[in-house]
Amino acid sequence: MRTSDVIVIGGGLAGLTAAIAAVGRGRQVTLMTSGAGTLAIGGGTIDLLGYLENNTLVATPRAGLSLLPPEHPYSKVGSQVVEDAVQFFLTMCQEESFAYTGGLDQIQWLPTAIGTVKPSCLVPLTMDSTPIQTASQVVVVGFTRLKDYFPELISKGLGTIPGFQKEYQEIVVDPGFTGGRDVTTLDIARWLDTIQGQQVCREQLVKHMKPGSVVIIPPVLGSRPSYVVRDTLEKMLNCKFVEAVIMPTAVVGLRLRAMLLQRAKRLGVTIMEQAHVVKAVQESKRVTAVITGNVDRERSYPTKAVVLATGGFFGGGIVAEHDSIGEPIFDLPVTAPAEREEWGTRNLFADAAQPFAKIGIQVDTNLRPVNSEGQVVLENVYVAGRNLAGYDYCLEKSGNGVALVSGYKAGLNC
């Protein structure tokens, strides 16, 4: 069997970014996935850094970087790599005709489904909230039977936040779906992909629009990585649309995932789905092959390097049982507080990091796994994404940011 230059394990944002960065350097890359990653759950905005560990807001993501502790993945790779990764991402989106906006020198405040705003960094054009801040009237649009979305929660909550205090109105659009089952944002996005859906939506909204109106809508402006649906509706109704951050399922994440997959395939990344990597073949401190264990048999795939982007506890890249914790493929060292009681703090939402959130694999500045003495344990394995130790993405709002930056760095190094 042909030996890959790189096998990337994990098809989330970190893995896809690593694969695209590596193939761009002329490497022969195989991407193995056994799940969809968390883009469809967390969403497709690149939250880079909003808060420090004591829950204080950063002035800008760039300003925050210099205040992070040395064990943070951003500190490990250095601010230049963060800068390069951001540029890499923005350029890639531009080239795929699905441009993102934002940068390290500003915070993108995004309206959320619970009526708060959250700090992000790179966002699709449909989520740029500037139009709200300059609008006179804001129409919050909901959809009949859409479960995890309450227009009142958004309008009443935002109405109390400086910069978002506008005249709000709530409208519920009825797509006329029959069958009585629950409706998701993905259903509505697919409906709005159609010309008929766009026209029904326009008919129900048009009478509520005034000059200067802005529409807040769940992420339903098309299911694909393109702005065609947004552009069409904005033209039809002569107003701006802003998509809010909502509960899963995250259509915005699905769009980004589709864009990344499309780019990876076009650049020649070999993608293997349902490839569940169970272990590896090692020679001294190097991995020479990974082994997949599907229902029928085990298969060995030779490689010169590996990017490990298997996720954290949620994704299964780190596994904790009542009396153990580990990384299941390479059995890499994972450091965690000795007493289980200390894994979580007294409050789930405290002004401090959760110890369990910071559990992960320790790495060197090249993202290679190290042991407790700081020595590299596998020289050709690079760790990217949620399985990295040393950061609490929920508190910091840095999840996709770390995935992007570490994926990019791993793709450059492997």
Place this chain on the structure above:
Amino acid sequence: MQATVVVIGGGATGVGILRDLSMRGIKTVLVEQKDLAYGTSSRFHGLLHSGGRYAVKDAESAQECIEENTILRKVARYAVEETEGLFVRLPEDGEQFESSWVTACAKVGIPAIPITPAEANRLEPQLTRRIRSAYRVPDSAIDGFRLVWQNVMSARQYGGEVLTYTEVTAIEHVNNQVAGVKVRNTITGKTDSIACDYIVNAAGSWVGHVAHLAGVDVHVKPDRGVLVAFNHRFTSRIVNRLRPASDGDIFVPHGSITILGTTSSPAERPDDTIPRTAEVAALLKIGQPLFENIYNYRILRAFAGTRPLYSADPNAAGRSASRNFTIIDHEKDGLTGMATIVGGKLTTYRLMAEKMADRVCGKLGVDAACRTAVEPMIADASAADMAAAKRFFPAYSVNSAVSRLGAKLNEIVKVMEDNPAKRQLLCECEMVTLAEVEAMAADPTSYTLEDVRRKTRIGMGTCQGAFCGFRGVGVAVANEFIPAQEAPNFIKDFLEARWNGIRPVLWGNQLREAELMRGIYGASLNIDGAVKHENK
């Protein structure tokens, strides 16, 4: 406000007394410092004892249990699931105890039917194959939340009133005769007084605090019990270990879950109810001989409660202290018009209420008989109502909807009939519809999402509030039960209460769920940073 009797404490005993007195035509108001069933009435394994557990050591308790068990399976049947129970003996448990247990059960009238170990394994395939002997007994599962709520719904129909989040700040008396209570709503801060002729202190683990307000002493030792709720119903019957009662040897199935309990250790405070990892680890270890795969079962959460153990013997503690109940008439302390009821167990709550109500009636000179042993808590829904309910509730959850809603069933079905959007399931784990959540959130006793949870079971399933919590807040804001700017705090309080039970079991899928929960509410919706933003 004015009432004839004020009952302090919204647990099973208190609401039982409220209902009993109301049914006898006595104007009664119940005050509860938190929510209904906030205390021990929901913090136990939910076992309606057959009495088998007490047969050897305490024949009187055992007899009370089997009698009350028989009554409650009829009158409280919408809070009871007749699972039946098994007592199983393992090789390491003494044969001697088994023979004295069989004799003791026969003596107090507990039907204990011997079955072969093979039959026990056939009935409960997950049970260990190491069983030496097994018996079937009429143990049942009882839902403490539902039992308390159904008592309240019934009491209201007889004029009984309930004030939640209402703490008693003073007990007033004139010439050593009770005159009333002063109360304060802990959420609104509003104060009030309720004039009354008689006060019943049924505050469970808090009875000592209440007695203190009246200037009398009641010594109660809070005794802590920790329990684990598993995500699956891996046994259909209650399973007891056939040996002298000790920690962690009862498994109780409830709906789709199973509860393992319990421990017994002295607590410092009545509200010492946050479980610890070490306690859970001990429970799992003790439970493993009965269910050998116990470490592979997904845990939902752990929880803890305190039993109010009252003993004339100040040295008795834990399992050696009596589980019987006592009524203390404070006339002996020189205060007329007040009594404290303490001790006992949930299985005998109705009997306790009956005895207490008899006492109150005697004092007030009211001649009315107790009817709680014969009158069902919830009347059976009519065939027409059931047929209507079946059109809107998921087929397999009609009965549980009936039991949650009681007399409100009609009203809810009507709402669902008129507005199809209200039929939507707000909580998929526990099959709770939007219409029900709106109705329960509108009840005057509902102040927080936790209160709605206890009435409907939202947030009690696999997601532990990760999804339904958001929807609950959406309903509360959309219906103007809470101001919108409170939404982040409202959801935060709800999730923190869930977290108390998840933190001690932070591994496996519980840990993954916690990561998802923080991902949604922290990373996506930024409820933790929301407060900070105000200072931006």
